[in-house]
Amino acid sequence: MRLAFVSFETAHHRDSETNQRFRTILELLAQRGHDVHWYCADFWTDQGATLEREGITYHAVVDGLDARHSFLVRLPFVLAAANPDVIHTSAQPPSQVLAARVGAVLARTPLVLEWYGDDGIPETRWTQLAADRPDRIVTPSELVATWAQEIGADGGIIETAPNPIDCERVRDVDPGEDVDVIYARRLDEGANLESLLLGLAELRDRDWQATVVGDGPERERYETLASDLRIDDRVTFVGDLELDERIAAYRGAHVFAQTAEHCVFPTEMLWAIAAGCVGIVEYHANSSAHELVEGWDRGFRTTSEDELAEAILAAGDLEHREYDDRFADYDRSAVADQYLEQYRTLQEDHGLL
Known part of the structure; x- marks a missing residue:
């Protein structure tokens, strides 16, 4: 599958639990041979608009973290042009979830939201809007699933997937x-x-x-x-x-x-x-x-x-x-299978398989 991942900030910008978790998911799926693309802010220099690293193709939607507004404006059109089978976005910042939703509509593909919640899930207008946009929400635990539901997410679309081990x-x-x-x-x-x-x-x-x-x-x-x-x-x-x-x-x-x-x-x-x-x-x-x-x-x-x-x-x-x-069941291969099963189910629901 051709998979488009969205996170304005990466673990190369800031080594947070949320960013580590998101990178792990991409690595798991790249190791399974899928075509994995990460749309983010630039963290490399003098290497062009894309960077190949460990099976992942990074795409610099904007140059650096000071260009968040430009990232949100450009993202929908970049995703539409990429023609992915699934779009998978991080929840931080929540405004990018809305931009990714527009991109998913333009690309006619399902949207998955990864909500890790290591900083909690604050009840703000932006997080409430983000909770209402995806076709599926993935959390690391029932605790975070509960937090997401408390701000308005539909419990019927929430799945839990653990951090994997080897x-x-x-x-x-x-x-x-x-x-x-x-x-x-x-x-x-x-x-x-x-x-x-x-x-x-x-x-x-x-x-x-x-x-x-x-x-x-x-x-x-x-x-x-x-x-x-x-x-x-x-x-x-x-x-x-x-x-x-x-x-x-x-x-x-x-x-x-x-x-x-x-x-x-x-x-x-x-x-x-x-x-x-x-x-x-x-x-x-x-x-x-x-x-x-x-x-x-x-x-x-x-x-x-x-x-x-x-x-x-x-x-x-x-x-x-x-x-x-x-x-x-917590092994890397089992967690990768869990994500792939969700992607295929969403594609079937959208008539893409």
């Missing part, structure tokens, strides 16, 4: 050091690592070791808290690790704890539980992490430090694993 890569990495509990996230104001540290402090009379993966502005505060709680000799802060190093750590660990207050999709937790970890989630209203462990016999949902400590103890009765094939 199951073969998980199996290929050798397990790392044995550890009882592992946590991984950027250590910023939303990390909420104190919940885990307080829960572990409740178990200071037990024999355990914990690892914290990640760095950030709050790391020193968390290290001080571990010292104040007299568990710093059993909590190792290892800083940022490359993906294969993290996978090795997860395959060696027994429990992965997810306590962050805001999370539209718990990607690191997914890598960890696919690598065999028992999953323990502290529930928060703005986190979808609990969705991964609902109905799973190796997952626990907690609401307090005491419950978290009890869950860690209960997890000790479960066998240690280094891979869990339950999460094969």
Whole structure:
């Protein structure tokens, strides 16, 4: 299929979760041999109006991020001329969804809206208009799907698709050091690592070791808290690790704890539980992490430090694993199939197949 993706800003402009997710989708479909085109603002120089990179053709609709208005004006005509089978747009900025809708009408092709929501979905006139334009909306979780419906999106056109992982890569990495509990996230104001540290402090009379993966502005505060709680000799802060190093750590660990207050999709937790970890989630209203462990016999949902400590103890009765094939549906190939199935369904609905 010839696929037209629209995002004024790319991960080359700003390395946000939304932009990373959008790029991942294009990469998945390009690797499957589809003709993938990204219409965006220019982020390269002296290479013409297009750039070929990793199977993706980038099209500079405008030069740089200062030309947003020109991007919106030009986009419908650029898309119509491209004659794609499907147009797939990011939700940021929401005004581009309206421009992409016009382009889809001119091209007589369906429009898919990717709403990742890592900054939430503010209830504004533009987001409400954007919610009413696509033929299909894709979100990473039921949490974001609910946010979209709250601003007026039709729940009947919303599908969820997770951030993918590479199951073969998980199996290929050798397990790392044995550890009882592992946590991984950027250590910023939303990390909420104190919940885990307080829960572990409740178990200071037990024999355990914990690892914290990640760095950030709050790391020193968390290290001080571990010292104040007299568990710093059993909590190792290892800083940022490359993906294969993290996978090795997860395959060696027994429990992965997810306590962050805001999370539209718990990607690191997914890598960890696919690598065999028992999953323990502290529930928060703005986190979808609990969705991964609902109905799973190796997952626990907690609401307090005491419950978290009890869950860690209960997890000790479960066998240690280094891979869990339950999460094969989250593999890159499976997620690519999910998108392609949506595209084909929309084409059939529009009489294009």
